[in-house]
Amino acid sequence: MTVLPYKEQDASKKEQVAQMFDNISPKYDFLNHLLSGGIDILWRKKAIKLLRPANPKTILDIATGTGDFAIEALALKPDKIVGVDISEGMLSFGREKIRKLGMENVIELQKGDSERLPFQDNTFDAVIVSFGVRNFENLEKGLTDMARVMRVGGTCIVLEFSKPKHFPFKQLYNFYFKFILPVIGKIVSKDNAAYTYLPESVQAFPDGDDFLKVFQKAGFTQTQCLPLTFGISTIYIGRK
Numbered sequence: 001m002t003v004l005p006y007k008e009q010d011a012s013k014k015e016q017v018a019q020m021f022d023n024i025s026p027k028y029d030f031l032n033h034l035l036s037g038g039i040d041i042l043w044r045k046k047a048i049k050l051l052r053p054a055n056p057k058t059i060l061d062i063a064t065g066t067g068d069f070a071i072e073a074l075a076l077k078p079d080k081i082v083g084v085d086i087s088e089g090m091l092s093f094g095r096e097k098i099r100k101l102g103m104e105n106v107i108e109l110q111k112g113d114s115e116r117l118p119f120q121d122n123t124f125d126a127v128i129v130s131f132g133v134r135n136f137e138n139l140e141k142g143l144t145d146m147a148r149v150m151r152v153g154g155t156c157i158v159l160e161f162s163k164p165k166h167f168p169f170k171q172l173y174n175f176y177f178k179f180i181l182p183v184i185g186k187i188v189s190k191d192n193a194a195y196t197y198l199p200e201s202v203q204a205f206p207d208g209d210d211f212l213k214v215f216q217k218a219g220f221t222q223t224q225c226l227p228l229t230f231g232i233s234t235i236y237i238g239r240k
């Protein structure tokens, strides 16, 4: 079943997701760090560190949003990072951050859909995505297009929420995620649905081996998954 942010609307998931991120973009970074206690920053750092041995020179950051994963990837000293996203609101905050860092010559953000990427086959050394794949309208199609634009021998890193499995952390986390996070998210972002959509979409999304099955079907090989912080998030690694 497809989880939608605005259940009363007829618009497609993609249109609703773009609208939702446009709405919350002014508060997105603040809420991310507040609601995760800053741990999202450590997760992105860890994911990028895993790319170091591959030494990628060209990186595509899918669902780049306000650009945090792309900015973190600067640590790898690549020649070029391209970020794509369907939300112009998120991209405009990202462009401002990159301008302040003086990194416009390395990171370029552009509007683009992960399910129809505007790049030739085998273009990038690495394709990365943090907290994006859960929002795709068609997960398999998005992952397949990511594999298409990555060169043979390249590495793909996916960072995404997963579901903690063990007592008592699972119960504590579920309480926070379902009852506390949506209230804070709604008050700060002023969007009634976005932070209810977050736990609902995580609940419905395949994690661990279930995600790896779709990842492999999309064309990635030598796949691995690495749960983080009691399984709240997971890093998936794939090659082509």
Ligand SMILES: C[S@@+](CC[C@H](N)C(=O)[O-])C[C@H]1O[C@@H](n2cnc3c(N)ncnc32)[C@H](O)[C@@H]1O
Pocket: 014, 017, 018, 021, 062, 063, 064, 065, 066, 067, 068, 069, 084, 085, 086, 087, 090, 112, 113, 114, 115, 129, 130, 131, 132, 135, 136, 137, 142
């Ligand atoms: C939770 S944000 C993640 C942003 C960023 N990667 C981060 O780690 O903070 C998810 C982003 O995915 C984008 N998105 C959703 N579906 C997409 C698609 N089909 N193609 C490109 N971007 C998409 C949304 O617009 C949103 O900016």
